[in-house]
Amino acid sequence: MTPNTSLFERLGGTAGIATVVDRTLERSANDPRTRRSFAGIKLAAIKTSLAQQLCALSGGGCVYEGETMARSHQDARIQASEFDVLVQILREELDRAGVSAGAKNELLRLLAPMKRDIVSTAAASDTPSSAALPAASQDRTP
Numbered sequence: 001m002t003p004n005t006s007l008f009e010r011l012g013g014t015a016g017i018a019t020v021v022d023r024t025l026e027r028s029a030n031d032p033r034t035r036r037s038f039a040g041i042k043l044a045a046i047k048t049s050l051a052q053q054l055c056a057l058s059g060g061g062c063v064y065e066g067e068t069m070a071r072s073h074q075d076a077r078i079q080a081s082e083f084d085v086l087v088q089i090l091r092e093e094l095d096r097a098g099v100s101a102g103a104k105n106e107l108l109r110l111l112a113p114m115k116r117d118i119v120s121t122a123a124a125s126d127t128p129s130s131a132a133l134p135a136a137s138q139d140r141t142p
C-alpha cells in the first residue's frame, strides 16, 4: 500500500495520461455527438495541451500553458450534452487504461467545475455575437 501516491501517479503518470488523452480526443473528434466542434482543429495540439493540464491538475508538476477554458471553447458554443458525452468517453478510457475508480472520480471532481466555463449559456445560443457572456451566470446541475 502506498497511501501518499499522487493522483498523477495513480493516473499512470505521463504515459498513462497521454494514452487516455489520445484515445479520448480521437473518439471525441469522431463521435457524431461531439465531432462538429473538432472540425478543422489540429488534434495534436489539443492532446499536448490537455495532457499538460491534467498533469498540472493531478500534481505531476507540469505548468499548464494553454488558454483559459472559457476562451478556448467559446467559439465552439459547446452544449451541456456535448460536454457530458466527452466526460463519459473520458470515463470509459480511464477504465480501459486500468485507472482505479478512486483516481477516476478524483480527476472528474477536479474537472467538474470547468463545465460552467466550457459550456455556452442556453440563452446565448441564437446570438453568436454574445459568445463572451460571463459563463459564471450559469448554474447547471452536474
Ligand code: HEM
Pocket (backbone or CB within 6 Å): 034, 037, 038, 041, 045, 046, 049, 050, 053, 065, 066, 067, 068, 072, 073, 076, 078, 082, 083, 084, 086, 111, 112, 114, 115, 118
Ligand atoms: C472537462 C472537459 C474539458 C477539458 C478539461 C478540456 C480541455 C481543453 C484544453 C486544455 C484545450 C486546449 C487549450 C489550449 O491549448 O489553449 C481544449 C481545446 C479544445 N477543446 Fe476542450 N476540454 C473539455 C471539454 C471539451 C468539449 C466537451 C469539447 C467539444 C465537444 C471540447 C472541444 C475543444 C476544442 C474544439 C478545442 C480546440 C479549440 C481551438 O483550438 O480553437 N472540449 N480543451
